[in-house]
Amino acid sequence: MEKILELISKEVSGAFEAAGYDSALGKVTISNRPDLCEYQCNGAMAGAKQYHKAPFMIADEVAEKLSGNEMFESVESVKPGFLNIKVSPDFIRSYIVRMLHEKKLGVTQPGHQPKVIMDYGGPNVAKPLHVGHLRSAVIGESLKRILKYTGNDVTGDIHLGDWGLQMGLIITELKEQQPDLPYFDPEYKGQYPKEAPFTISELEQIYPKASAKSKEDEEYKAKAMEATKLLQDGNKGYRALWRHILNVSVTDLKKNYKNLNVSFDLWKGESDVHDVIPGMVEYMKNHNYAKISQGALVVDVAEETDTKEVPPCMILKSDGASLYNTTDLATIDTRMKEYHPDSLVYVVDKRQELYFTQVFRCARKTKLVLPETELHFVGFGTMNGKDGKPFKTRQGGVPRLENLIAEIDEKMYNRIKEGTPDISEEEAKDTAHKVAIAAIKYGDLSNQPSKDYVFDVDKFTSFEGDTGPYILYTIVRIKSILKKYSEEGGDAKAALLRNPETDIEKNLMLTLSRFADSVESAAKDLMPNRVCAYIYELANVFNSFYHGTKILSEPDADKKSGYIALLNTTLKVLETGIDLLGFDAPERM
Ligand code: ARG
Secondary structure: OOOHHHHHHHHHHHHHHHOOOOHHHHOEEEOOOOOOOOEEEOHHHHHHHHHOOOHHHHHHHHHHHHOOOOOEEEEEEEOOOEEEEEEOHHHHHHHHHHHHHOHHHHOOOOOOOOEEEEEOOOOEOOOOOEHHHHHHHHHHHHHHHHHHHOOOEEEEEOOEEOOOHHHHHHHHHHHHHOOOOHHHOOOOOOOOOOOOOOOHHHHHHHHHHHHHHHHHOHHHHHHHHHHHHHHHHOOHHHHHHHHHHHHHHHHHHHHHHHHOOOOOOEOOEHHHHHHHHHHHHHHHHHOOOOEEEOOEEEEOOOOOOOOOOOOOEEEEOOOOOEOHHHHHHHHHHHHHHHHOOOEEEEEEEHHHHHHHHHHHHHHHHOOOOOOOOEEEEEEEOOEEOOOOOEOOOOOOOOOEHHHHHHHHHHHHHHHHHHHOOOOOHHHHHHHHHHHHHHHHHHHHHOOOOOOOEEOOHHHHOOOOOOOHHHHHHHHHHHHHHHHHHHHOOOOHHHOOOOOOOOHHHHHHHHHHOOHHHHHHHHHHHOOOHHHHHHHHHHHHHHHHHHHHOOOOOOOOHHHHHHHHHHHHHHHHHHHHHHHHHOOOOOOOO
């Protein structure tokens, strides 16, 4: 569907041409003086030099050509040579009607569906999800939804950290604690137990313990490295134990991500490409992409234009062990072969930016990807506390995501109970959780991904201002008016949009017409914050309409039904917007 700016620009360009000027001068933008007009064109200013004419004379002629045009309520030429434009009420109404009939509310759909693989989440098995994992999950989920909505075929892959030294550390510590387990008995011939010899909370305590020990005790660290190698080489007992670790951990991860409204199509991990690595290494050697440097196998990825040093990409360490790089490259190889994606998008902490520069360059140089394959790194900033330092619990530790969510759930629960005393326990809990998730996600997503931001619970949970709960509150307000309308016998579904009569009503329609632009721009630049900014503006514009208009008490039934249709539309756009951000609204709050 052609965008409103395109339609207007076309008309104004035609007028420039009809008046004898270059049609390219007719480009129209949204007005930067909304008090004066809705759209503006500065083409006459630009044309003045070219045509040796005073800009206002050109503007006058163009305005003259547009007078009587049904698209416009007014086109004014103002000195020194601007065109101030207002569209006609009928034009904006019919534009919104068309938008509602379009697929995806007018968001442009590509001719063929590009295939995208999104790599986000990226938790490490056997470590509790902490707030550091929040951003990747929240931004990744939203981008996945935005990219799907804009016509991409998206597959989300969690890319578990399930294969490195951390597994060796856990195995080593388990062996210290429970040496009699059959997994450690090389003579053991029977079936290994079905049940894991630990619970998730036990498992979560093992890792930090082992990690701390390995930092102090060289011998312990050597044991962990040995265990890692044995595991990777296929030691039966270790593999069986590793599967328990994976199962217990993944069950817990699934629960946590579900709680956050985050989902993945693929639950693959670093371990899945273990068997791909030798072939890939051979290939890189055979094609002379990789060379030996100080015993290690590396691929040079520096480029002449680099202003900062980009070190070689290490494929194998001197002891032959693979690295984080190696699994990422092998994963790219597998993804290309299995899914043939047009693009790969990684949502990872921006501190890994240089690392991804190396990996992407290496993948291109070694032709693991096609020249046209797009590789995108969406690096996100740190989530800080009010003190400006990385977010910590009151006790100073890294907070577990689960606890953080539970804390905000409870805060919202108390607030909902207070505001709606007759609410059932079940609805209160469900509503509180929806509001909490909106608060957390919107608080994150409303910032540009690459920026650090302050996780301010009081601000994020406020029902006023640029927050998730404010957006939900606006949605709930609309739902409640629509409900009352039905209770009074009105048929909200049959309501038809009418031409706007007041400025606030028209402004609401004009704002609605910009939905597709915001989503397309968010998709293009991989920035969900564009959608946040748009729905926040829409919520504000709606609320001024609401405060300035008698909706249910409007005596003229047709007019009232027109308002209801406008409410339906606003609701639809807001609900689509929050769905793209990855949360949803309760019935009341
Ligand atoms: N597990 C990694 C970490 O915690 C993040 C994984 C990001 N994705 C990737 N393909 N490397 O740092």
